Amino acid sequence: MSDPPISRDTACRILNTMLSRGGDFAEIFVESRIETALSFEGETLEVACTGRDRGVGLRLIDGDVTCFANGNDLTEAALVEQGRTLATSLVGDRPAATATPFEPRDARRVSTVRVDPSEEPVERKVEILRRADRAGREYDSRVEQVGARYRDTLRSVLIANSEGLWARDEVLYVTLSVSVVARDGDNVRQAHKAASGTCGLELVEDQPPESLAREAARVACLQLDADPAPAGTFTVVLSSKAGGTMVHEACGHGLEGDFIHKGLSVYAGRIGERVASERVTVIDDGTLPGKRGSFGVDDEGAPSEKTVLIDHGILKGYMHSRETAHRLGQRSTGNGRRQSYRHLPIPRMRNTLIAPGTDDPASILASVEDGILVTDMGGGEVDIVSGNFVFHCTEAYRIRHGKVAEPLRDAILTGTGPDILARIDRVGSDLGFQVGTCGKDGQGVPVADAQPTLRIPEIVVGGKSR
């Protein structure tokens, strides 16, 4: 790793300035983001963007009060001045506290990079998009428009705090996404596919642009022929291919420490209780190599880990940042994340999954006489307090007599988290991932979700067919 953006001596002086009027905890978060983003649309490279964002966020905690300020100037004079301003925002003037000497720790590398995009010419990245564009257009004569987007982001962080923590991490993100619009007369449909990971350009070797584009084109064309989903209550099979939006919405958010310590979540105060079917084990794991939600240390310097949340239906734990852990007398689980140096860290998911079970995925499908098969999930949303959630199905089919029947479009599934988790009665032996950017309190962070093939005997499906 390169030299730190500020020296340890400088960091120590800033922390001591922040604590000059008292306080329990002071922290410096320095972040640098270097990125390139390309967008290929209408058979041409339409947007090309590159840049550097670098700044610092200072956090001072005194009792229950958190004070925060950020800036872009990394000179010692500017940071000491900012630290002093922060110190004066504390109510009352108490004896100065001092920072503990640092015990440096470099984050364990969770993901490796084989092909560093910063060493590759822009032409190579444009060519990846051109390949996606071509494959999408060639897939079917009804394909009208292909949009392909590429982004690489190198994010480096340094966290130094008054408890002696000095941690650094560096994560490279590469994302390729393709959207396809298909038209048949007045009937227009679109589909979107994305690949993303904490890795280098080797992402496109594992998930070639052609296959992403063909997948998007296949789904867009399929939607042209799809019937509107029916409205009502159905048995639903969620294929492992569909990814994990359901687990993310139905229980992931409700297990985040901030909703727990305020007693807002339907899962608050229920450790040791049954909150899901005994077939359901839910894990949030920040240590999966190459996955989009992986990192070495979180944005408070806590090591990333594999956190078991629900074990065979029993609630085992929550996802914590330093602050929520502290308030509940627990330890941080390495879930304290922030979008950037402009934001306060809050508990967030990393790679969230329902662990595979023992049922044969094919037998799960065969077990359903009349129902709906979901093979791709789009976005979702949850109301933490009631536990009510929705998620959008971007590829779905009717199941008739245990077999996949006609395609359906525009379906959403809606239910209440604990209720749906309790109903899951078949859990497949497979596991499929999807990637996303999770939004909470105005902050977006990269995540992945996964699940095996699941059967839910009864859930409300929203569709518009009569």
Added chain:
Amino acid sequence: MRDEPFEAILARTLEAMRASGTAGEIYLEDSRQSKVAVSDQTVESLSDRRDLGIGIRVFEAGGVGFAFTTDLDADAVRVTVRAAKEIARHTGPDDAWRLPEPVPVEPLPFPNEDPEAASVSAVDRIEIAMTIEQAARATDPRIRKTREAALEDYAGRTWVASTAGISASYAYSRAVGRLEVTATEGDRSQVGYHIEFALGAASLDPVEIGRLGAIKALAKLGGEPAKTGRMPVVLDREIVMGLMDALSPAFSARRVLKGTSVLAGRLGERIASSAVRLVDDPKLPGGFGSAPVDGEGLATRCVPLIEEGRLEGYLHDTFSHLKMNAGEPGNSVRHSYDSPPGIGTMNLVLLPGTEPSEALAERACDGVWVKEVMGLHTVDPITGDFSLGGSGRRIENGKAGAPVDRMALSGNLLELLAGIEAVGSDLKLFTGGGGAPSVLVGELSVAGS
């Protein structure tokens, strides 16, 4: 520490661009947000956020490149200009990628920042956030927990300057009060969320924010699934705003050019019921998104989008205007210094009708009154198809009845616009920029029990 005025940075950079024969534009943003968050009558956090950065757009060899930096030192800005030129080579080429030409800009005919902002102290701001929460709790003993009661003050200035002679700048301020509280009855809880804004914190009514947040949470208690079927639906103004925002990308002329808009090729056609009049009005007094210039530094003006149900126009920037040889630029928007300008709305307004929302429910007779939806970000801007989760109240004999939740609402935005039977008089302006009244939709698909 740097202390060079921003105007000097802009002038120096433009001079260097001109000297090297570069056609380019600089966008500089300096915005601050101060936030006080309280919970249980205790201050939780005091945060000061500053967004400061430069975005540079360079037009080179028929293409366009964009680069950004948060380092305003002369060397870093020079490197950024070079990066924009370098990456521009890979784009296009297209004749329509040209620097916008300067046009006269009128200042807004109303204040866009609060002259008293500086006089609101930290103590005053804490007091406002505390009052929001107190008012919520005072409304009803069933209001138990607070996710957050907060006051956010925004103030900033943006600059756009180009080698073609554009030099535009404006300042703004907004204060936002927000509340998220829960109401509990037995073992069931519901959350209520309310938000209001004004130019400055002193103009907010914290008691009203607290009361309305509490009322929203209380109203959701005891919700049962709705009947499944197609029925008349009253959409609360907040939902209408969300749906109009979801439709707004379809008005982008760039999307029309690419065939990724459901409104492509339909100019002049009837796309909505005759009750629908939709405009983007950047000069709306009191609008959250009001601004004298757009993201390219060009004068803004009110653009009619739908007039008595007919599609009147698209939103343009310089590129789409030149490419289509139609419309007027002025609808370029920037989300931040770190991304290139795109086309968007500043204050999207569905113009109000004459009937109060209660009259809409009376007309519906039997149906549902939707007060909240989930999943708005999943609306498909290319087809207009949507499926949303929702909650609200049953409408029985023209009156609001029992609460309903876990509803799934499905349809298509254009079919919904065509099915609007009446537009309410209760126009409200929202923090996303723009405003909407409630509407009555003749028939919508609802799924529940």
